[in-house]
Amino acid sequence: MQTISDTIKVEKVKTSKIDKVDFNNLAFGKVLADHMMVCDYKNGAWETPKIVPYQPITLDPSAKIFHYGQSVFEGMKAYKDADNKVWLFRPLENQKRINISCKRLAIPEIPEDYFMEGLKALLKVDHKWIPTAEGSSLYIRPFVFASGNGFHASPADEYKFIIACAPSGSYFAGKVKVLIEEKYSRSANGGVGFAKAGGNYAGQFYPTQLAVEKGYNQVIWTDDNTHEYIEEAGAMNIFIRINDTLLTSPTSDRILDGITRKSLIEIAKDENIKVEVRPITVKEVIEASKNGSLKEMFGAGTAAVISPISTFGHKDQDYDLPELENSYASILKKRITDIQYNKAEDKFGWRYQVSI
Known part of the structure; x- marks a missing residue:
């Protein structure tokens, strides 16, 4: 046949x-x-x-x-x-x-x-x-x-x-500085934010340009209604570590169901890292930064794999992230790339060989 x-x-x-x-x-x-x-x-x-x-x-x-x-x-x-x-x-x-x-x-x-x-x-x-x-x-x-x-x-x-x-080669070099968006929205309920539509990215460019002019590399997108909830990091999904818990926003009409994102969630659980998929408020991230419980923030996507965030800005104030040894970002990036490059066991069955 x-x-x-x-x-x-x-x-x-x-x-x-x-x-x-x-x-x-x-x-x-x-x-x-x-x-x-x-x-x-x-x-x-x-x-x-x-x-x-x-x-x-x-x-x-x-x-x-x-x-x-x-x-x-x-x-x-x-x-x-x-x-x-x-x-x-x-x-x-x-x-x-x-x-x-x-x-x-x-x-x-x-x-x-x-x-x-x-x-x-x-x-x-x-x-x-x-x-x-x-x-x-x-x-x-x-x-x-x-x-x-x-x-x-x-x-x-x-x-x-x-x-x-x-x-x-690598998509990003080094850590990035991001600005939490307070005016513009990447997507809205009932819209096409969950789709990889070209127009989604076209609409991101102008607000990102404004952030770059202020000295940032990227924008942290917030919800379209109140701008109180963290949603995505530029063109990537976002992860936030508070104490020893790794947080990421749930997918929705507004948020892309990232393949790297859901792979990292599985790997983190396999590493016995506590993961919570739930809405994350801007307020709790700022409070965590002030009280020292905010340990890491990083974007995740196919191009960059993991892009650590060094600083985030909000309402004309910058908040620095600590430098950590054995960060979750480094642990998770090594695990996922070792699977991708066939350097380690793939217990999840994710690797797909192409016969040449």
């Missing part, structure tokens, strides 16, 4: 640009690999994925992505271990989540085998692009957008699903 993987056509580049890349000095997401996977939705169905050379896309000016913003994406990584075996981390969670995002934006959902077999076919062609330097990986960006034409305010009739890859 023929499967989708048997029908994927591969068109390779005539000349690879890989020899021009300095794999020891990779910025995040700047250098793109040789190929991309492309899959079109036309006449009510997804067509067979294909692997083609990485190249520009031609779209009609009336393509609905430009006018009504139907666009969602995912973030994943491929890793190489010491034996040059290739691994993914919980890829079916990304496949499920892109469809949750698609559904919310009225984009046709992508069949699991189209997503997975298309991705594996791409990695087989571009596996040499997976870097091996410490902390580096091949960042994978699956995305879907409305390619159908027309100015009518309605869902498109055609869509394009693409997976592109970028060999990348």
